[in-house]
Amino acid sequence: MTTTAAWTNLANDQLTAAIVRDTLGPVKDDLWVVAACADRIVDDPEVQRVLLDLGLERTTAALRRAQTASEIDHDEGISNSDASRRDALLSHFNNLPTDARLCAMREDDPWADTAAPEPTVAAAPPVPLSVFLTDSLVRSACLLAASQWFGALGIIFQRHTADLWPYRFSILNAIPEHVHPLSYRECLPAIDPSTNLEKSWTAIPWRTETDLCEGADARAVLATYQIDPATSDFALQSHEQLLSAKELSEWYTKHIRRVLSSTGMIDVALAIVQHAAPQGVPGLDEMGEELSLLARLVYDAPQGEDDDDWTLDRWYTMSPISVVRAYVAHSTPETLAKDIRRLVMPYLFVLESRAERAGNPDPALRTRILYEYILNVPLETAAAVFEASKPILPMAQRIIQNDQDMARLALACLYGSNSLDDWPTMNRIFECLPAWDIAKDDDQEDAADTTIASLGAYVAPSTSRPHCTASDLLVFFQPLPLSSLSRALDVLDVHLESGEILSRWSVPAPLRWFLQSNSDVPEQRAWANRMARRAGGSDDKLNGLEDWEWLLEDMLKLSGKGDSGLRGAFGLLSQDEVLRIFLSGLLSTGSEHCIQSPKNKLSLSSETLEDICLSCSRELYDNASSGNYTFGDMKLAYEWSSTSRPPSDRLLREKEFIEATSRLSSFNVMSGRGMPISPLEIRLTKDRLSLVSQVLSSNTDAYKHTEVILDLVHKLGLRDNVVAQVKTLAMLADTALQAEDFQRAYETSERMVDTIQTLRSSYPDINTPEIQEASEVCWVACFQLGRQVEFRDLDKKLSLVGRALELCLPEKLHDVLVAWRRLENEDIEAREERLVYGKSAPKPASSATMSLRARLQDFHMPSPPLLNTPDATALASRTFRSVAANFPFRGRSQASHEDEGSRSGSRRPGEGPGEEISAQATRVLSKGIGWLIGADE
Template sequence: MEESPSKAAEQWSSTTDDAVDAAAINEVLATIGDDLWVAAACIERILDDIELERKLLALGLAQTQKIAALAQDGVADEAAALEDEEDESLGLDASSVSQRPTAVATRYFATHETEARGCGIRARLLDMNDKLATYDALQKAHALSDTADTADVDLDPWADADDASIDEFVEAAVISLSQFISQSLQDSALQLAAASKYSAVQILLERHPKELWPYRFAVLRAVPEHVHPSDYLELLPRLDSSFELEARFPDAQSPRPLEWCESTEVVAAIQASGFPLDNSHASDQDGAVIEPLSAAQLSGWYCERALGIERTSGLVDVALAFIQHGASQGIPGLDELGEELSLLERLVYDAPQSAEERVVADWSLQQWRQLAPLAVVRAYLAQSTPANIANAIRSLVMPYLYVLEARAERAGSPDPGLPNRLLTEYLLEAPLPLLAAVFDASKPTLPTAQRILKDDAHMARLALACLYGSDSLYEWRTMSQIFECLPAWEGAQGAEEEDEADTTLASLGAFVMPSTTRPKCSSAELLLFFTPLPAFALSRALDVLDVHLDAGEILARWRVPAPLRWFLQSADDAKEQRAYATRMARRAGGGREDELENEDEWDALKDDMLKLATGGRGALKGPLGALQKEEVLRIFFGGLLSAGRFDIARSLLNPSEVQRPLEPHAVEELVLEASHEFYDNASSGNLHHGEMKLAYDCLSVAPQTVAIRKERDFIEATSRICSFNVRSRSGNPIAPIEIRLEKDRLSLIARVLASTDDAYKHSQVMLELANKLGVPGDARVYGMLADAALAAEDFAAADAASAKMVASVHTPEDAEVAWRTAYQLGRQAEWDDLEARLRLLGHAARLCPPEYTLDVLTNWKRVEKEHLDARKAAPRRVGSRTTPRKRQDATDRVGTAFTSLTARLQGIHVPGSPATSDAAARAIVAGGHRAAATLSRVAGAFPTFGGGGHTRSGSDEAQQRSGTPDLSNAAKHAFSRGVGWLIGDD
């Protein structure tokens, strides 16, 4: 603005925008005499008040009206004066004839600077006045107001409502008048679009289509991506189908005729003269698109915009709406992207979500395009429940599958079975509850159009494959629901068809059998097996399935569930069925909280086990059909006994009204087997506690046969042995299982005697213990008692036990124990009862094998000598029929004979014990078995040897005590002859 010397100009310049009012405009600015200065002042000061700005612009236009008219006349005169001049004189070439008016005006303005500036100012004022009118229209349409939340306002929560001075909503314009006028229309449109003021942008486009047309796409880019296109449909590009080009904006509403100073040639001339018309210009002139786009370009723009929205913000529904709007405008090439976005939108927004947490899935179109079709189906139904899966398949999966089918057909590779195949692949791996819901929505009783699975045979095959391929152990009710939805084929089957069906089922059992290469047969593999089966084979398979489902429920009820395919695998496997029946019976009384309590429950278990063995329908076998009824009962009662329910077992084994379930011999075997099991598992031998008590009480269930009584005695013996604190070889208390496994059970008596110091005094207890152990052997037991008494140096008890031992000899084994025991006891030098020792050595000589006779006789000679010496020193008894001298002579003769015998034998063999005889003695003995046998017999008749196991009469004992010469001489004579024969003497 040029300087003005007037005081009014100075006053106007010093007035702030806030202080400008109508009076200031009329009384200060309007009074300045310089028109050009006043017009420039109207441009430089832009007010936010519409009326004041209108006055200011009106003043500026009034001041420049004369200048513009003068300039227009001057340019016209200049053009008339230059009419005959050549274009070269104006600086124009032949191709620039259309620029002649601009050149003329430029030439004029070069010499008329005031007119040039005035026209430029007027053109600016007209543009500003147009913007003012547009802004006024925006205000009247309420297109600029923005609602601000009062959350940012610091309100006093305790203030009275009547005193509240702040409105609930505060309205503020998103763009002020001064800003709107000072900046370009393009920038205003961008700003309004970014602020979601689409009605304001629409008004701008309607009032200034020419100015905003090149920047239409820049304005659309400013719209936030999250905004749904329905909010700004009027701003989106359209297709003019007549020309297959983008439709242009309609002409401006109420267009104002352009003045001469706004014409193109004048504006160019003014700018060429160095006077810029407008300092406001678009900030994105590089993005201007002047020419309308083709149909293909529009399609590309819509796709790019939709993909950008989906990629940046993930708003699939907004991107889809964008594509759908473009398609509704006839823009080609959007169908495939629209399909993809539509399917993806259903996955993101319509697919079932978990009830606990509904979260929009983080899917992208790029991920979607990489998914295999089956993965898409899984994604659609990932959070489905039995209540909504049928609807999800109808509304989500089937449309997707039909799209795939249509694409395959468009690609020239039709695949009509694709939807059914993909749905089947999903159902083969679906959980049973979801599968049951799908089958319920496919029942043959429903109209075909409503059914998900429409083919009855395929439905049966799929059900068989899924059920027999399932690992479920407890979903029998769900499996039964699936079975109830399956079709039923009517009509009787012939024998040939039944045989073929049974063969097929047998093959199925082999097919599902696990192997090293295939641990489990999958549902998909089973479907391949069932696919070629005809209807009659499927019907037979469904009958078998029905039986197996009933059996599965029974097994689950008794807490021994098995997968459904187990019934196929074990169909003819008696061993496997026996193992499962045993598990079933044992688990019922396994000591858990849910074990069976009363007779009715056990009886129900028995009935169910029998039903599994014989409960097939028609000719169909039950799951335990390979077992006989008696075997099943034995397994049941074995489990009952193992549970320790002996009272229930007695009641069920001996019913009062029906026939007994098992024969007595079978009951005996079961009871003994159960008792043995308890016994073997017992940690203590006390029959009043724990497993041993169960083993003992179990025997009361069966009749008391010989075998039962023997087992009872053995348990009692075990308890008695353990009560003596017998130790095992490891030093721990002996376990019952060690007692049962001991091969030489009499050794247990010895261990009892060794473990207790005075146990040898209780001979009857030990004998009874041996009998209960099942190894009666009185001689051997007495021998052990004698050994124990000897170890305790209780010679009297040892002698008494030895006497009973000798009297109990009946077998070679008894004799072996007896002579050794008698020999050991008779050679004890600490024992002063020489007569008893001689008697024992006599028994040893009579019972020992021939090879040990010399050893026994050697010891007998020594003891006999001691005995003779003792008798010599003893006083003569009154009433004896022999004198001391005669007794001495007889003794001397016997002693002399033994001395002579011993002297001759000492050169050959002088053994210390039966176990230490040297080789020479053994050779002599081996060479003289006949002599040794004769000597043994003679020694047995010799009174001094004790007469073996026979009891002497009273007279014999008296004669021995009195030393009768006749009997002694006869014995000595026989003895001398035997020994002489042995050593070769006469």
């Protein structure tokens, strides 16, 4: 087998150093041997070393001949310029093309270092040797950078500086962004202070002597033969020139942002800045500050479970107060003070120094931002800050170092809080505040009290500011002098104690309420009422006398003055008024036994007790849903109206009114909405008789119980109103008339007449409006019943009409007399008939008919009848208005009127339609409209 065939049949993994030497060594053709060595690239360093050595050895003769050709030209006096050397080499290679091919394939020896390092055991390289030898240096450097082989990368930077320098930034960009810069700090650019430009690399060539084939002249000549061995690199940006300081600063800034955007690793970005600053790179100080502060937030501050990713762009958009809140967002009350000292305060110092560097010094910047944070945190958090600022602590350890500022902040936080149950926390804050020993001066105290009064108006809500915040309050407290601050703290002490008391009795108020109500008597009274009522109505209802005495003690304490001379929450209320309010609450809960107890320590006048009982009873009455006084609020109202011993007239009237209300409820009286009438509607009814009217109209047998109805009127508050009694009797008589119970109607009318007679005899002047009104109601009612056709008892009818004649107005005498004459004639006819026929003899039909016709004729006698005169028409109209508006009794049906007409007989000859209508109107008026009360005129 020939050498060529033997070499070709050998695979790369079959090659050994001995095989290479034995196979290629005997071959005399240098060009073939060199081509065979260049063709084989293996991963075994020993075999590759033999191939390179053999190839270099076989090209040495050609290299020497080319070197001699260029030197001969120089010896002959030809100028040793680049052009002359290239011409000499070109002539030589033209004469010996084999030498040109040998020089073109000549390779550098990577193991030719003059000082080879000690052999060490290293990890497997990131790329195989074959790839490393065939790739370009730039690509190999990028692969080493991406694989974080920074030692090897530094070596090729030193050994091949000229080839890699233009691509230095592309190689650095190949390094993974998460890698810490300390690992490759030797590769990062720096500033040369002598030139203020980018510092060049220190080149350490891998050999001192340059091979002829590496020279520019040889490369130029070989390029003409198109046998240049250089491989083409992938597209990379190159920058041959040194960067200026500004350009290098811009590169670092972009590199840092790229690291942050791709990894979010702030510590890596900060380490890059910290490396660049000592290297003289300008313009990175502010970014270094920001990254340092941001790193504290990300790595040092307490973190939550679901924190968002922090970026430099987000950091730049945050306001200082937002940064402060972010630093301590997850701090506990136990760690808050420590976190403020190690995180917040350094940040505030940086802001202050930055403002000074910018030429805008702001000495109050730190305290302003810190105070803004304190004013807007929960009370528990604020308490931790105040406890870390106590005046007894060393000044360097205090978070708030100014005592007056501390007082102002505490006042603003406490009075600006909406809390109703954080009284222990508020007291913790108060106990941290400074105490000043200031001599009392009347003028100063007056000024301080005026300030507190002004503060009450300041915290009052308005349309422009519905809620006064803690920041608003700090603006108010800021200009106050020391004396006013001290007085304000004394007031705060009283308000905190008052707040605890109110909270204990389930009527808590925000602390600002004590300022708002400082000069508001109605507000203090309303809150005292809430306290008295809520204490007995809460889930933990007071039952024993001791509990109620404790409540009274607290209420009296709130109305008094403390050791400082400052009033409590109810300071504008007198002790007597507080006692009244207390008892109202006591009575409203059904605890009257506490008042009647022999252990009762209350000293109240009977009038005061009566007022309280009456007020409580009426309140319970008005809030009752049912009028039945056997249960619910109405039962309590009834009990309190019976509390006073002996009962007073006012309480007795209230008790009777409750009884009347309960009785009305039993009659199922309805309201205008079609629902059972409520107690409050009964109290608000102006015309109480209208309620009686509803009872009579909705209950068919109610009129039979005269005494019950009169007692109802009596208890509705009309017991001394004789006119109301007369009107009630008139309603009863009319209701009986509607039911055609003429005997009961007559008896009621007689009682009404007796009442009028008694009334008229007891008054010296019978022309008083009350007597006139009662008399008119009485005579009209008697007249209505006396002229009723169906009522057959002439003697009683004559008696009734006679009473009407006695009581009616002079202008009505004529009309009543007409009726009287008619009844008188009828009575005469009846007497005559009895004389003729006897008591038991039946009347002839014609006589009965003629008698009835005669009676009907009497109703239409020539003299002006009652319903045919203008006065009678006006009377009927007035009667209808009064009755329809106030007493809506049921009218009789049209059928009853028709029956009545049929019973009275047909129309007599000569009677016109108008006379018949007049007669029917008379019957409708007497039977349908009823009686007259309360005439408008």
